[in-house]
Amino acid sequence: MRMRNTPDPLALIAGPTASGKSDCAVKLAKALEERGKSAVVINADSAQVYADLQVLSARPDEEEMQGVPHSLFGTWDGAEPCSAADWAAAAKEEIAAAHEGGAVPILVGGTGMYMSTLLDGIAPIPPIDPDVRREVRALSTDDAYSALQDADPERADMLHPSDSQRIARALEVVRSTGRTLGSWQEHKSGGIGDQVDLAPLILLPDREALYERCDTRFAAMLDQGAVEEVEALLARGLSSELPVMRAIGVLEIAGWLRGEWSREEAIERGAQSTRNYAKRQYTWFRNQPPQDWLREKPENIVIDDIFEILFRQGC
Template sequence: MSTANSLDAPYDVAAGDRPPLALIAGPTASGKSDCAVALAQELERRGRRAVVVNADSSQVYADLSILSARPDADDMGGIEHRLFGAWDGAQGCSAADWARAARETLAEIHGDGAVPILVGGTGLYIRTLIEGIAPIPPIAPSVREAVRALPVEEAYAALLREDPERAARLGATDVTRVARALEVVRSTGHGLAHWQARTSGGIAGTVALHPLILLPERQALYARCDLRFEGMIARGALGEVEALLARGLDPDLPVMRAIGVPELAKVVSGEWTLETAVSRGAQATRNYAKRQFTWLRHQPPADWPRMELQNFNGRLLRDILLRFLG
């Protein structure tokens, strides 16, 4: 099997070529979407059609156009985009759901002889697609209920006893991941490492991956996060949340817990002022960007290039394109 060594090289899937896949990952507000469109436009200038594919867990929902910063027609720059707004908010999109759809989408794009450009910052989505998914059996409801009722301090102490290897890799205050690790070991009798060693369905061996991770300077990134959230308010984010609340969806659905939704919902209910919601929403955005930054710096393979950015500008964008195109 041959491998596409550059994104604009011709390839033939039917002949057994391993087709190219560009991946631009970065925290929210890092400029990765603009980079993806610019790369696609450059590829098309070179005669190779390109398609941008979403790997962001908020931008998958049709209900979250503004609050997810989903690209509009102008942002898309004439480039086809897939898996943006593809899920109704009433249906949760798990990492496995998204990876399944992404595999099908990438196969279609490759079948057409085009180059897919995966863009996003949801680490679990990216890892599940590339590496596959662990065959963890369903968690017993009684176990899940008991674990989720524990204060995080008690849950972490229990995890230290029952799965010390996993506990050592987690922060003691990481509510979600600590609970997940504890419920897995209690329900299945094995820790997460046992199941993750048995992952299957990943595409790493079937594509020629061209990854790049954007890591902007932290304070500049946080400033962009603040500006982004304020801009969302100006573009009608409050109305978007009002429409979402009017659907009467389960508050535990991912779309209802997306950044900005709980904060602006309190404005709709009269609990908070808009000023308070903007402050809390901007802080939640910064916290999320910080978690993404940390994950992207340490979790992907060490040989994936990391580009540390000081300022996002035209020259930097050209540098990024050169990394992909040589």
């Protein structure tokens, strides 16, 4: 075990989908390498954790990794859901291993819940009663939202009426435990935010340019293997409730493959879903992380200036 007088460094590069986070992370790793320091890029994207979603999650390939070690990319099989707690536990191990080896861990992704769970900890919510979960998941999104407005109006006001996953989660928590999700979240534990020297960067591109990139990227995915990915998932007969089956692009392409709509409509639906997701991520990263976290447009990034502290540290 290495002995240090100061916390070990942890770089974090976050932002909405299609904002160039992975490119920035690799550039930082290369800049550290030039100064004699090793680095490892650790995935913090809830879609890129699944082995089944190489194309649809825009997971970096070997060429894009440029020889920089990457971890927690494609680690989970789609049949096994990866919760924020699951990911945080794995990320802690990867971060500790990097520090032990004298490397700088670089978290990169767009899943705010993953990052907040790792840094701030998680509420000790007990397991949900299976009967309650089945009842809640059997409800339509409209009915679940209406029920949540009655059971936990404060949480309902925080959620979009079409955010089926978060609505169901909030409703099952209050029905199963008798306490609202907000009351549980007042007391969190297990975070490492106070144990590391954090160097955060949030990439917030121009909105219109971001949405345009979302459109072109999804259309290109269909010719790069996305259709084959969805065909392989459907062939496995996985539950439609699994996160991998709800990933952006899976439902849209599956509907086309089943003849429910045309290829063109699948592209439009997928692009719209991607834009909606990017919009939610943009809002979250603009407002939720601490205000002293640096927020920049990708084109304004100067690695040496922004991460100067990492280059100075004897890590």
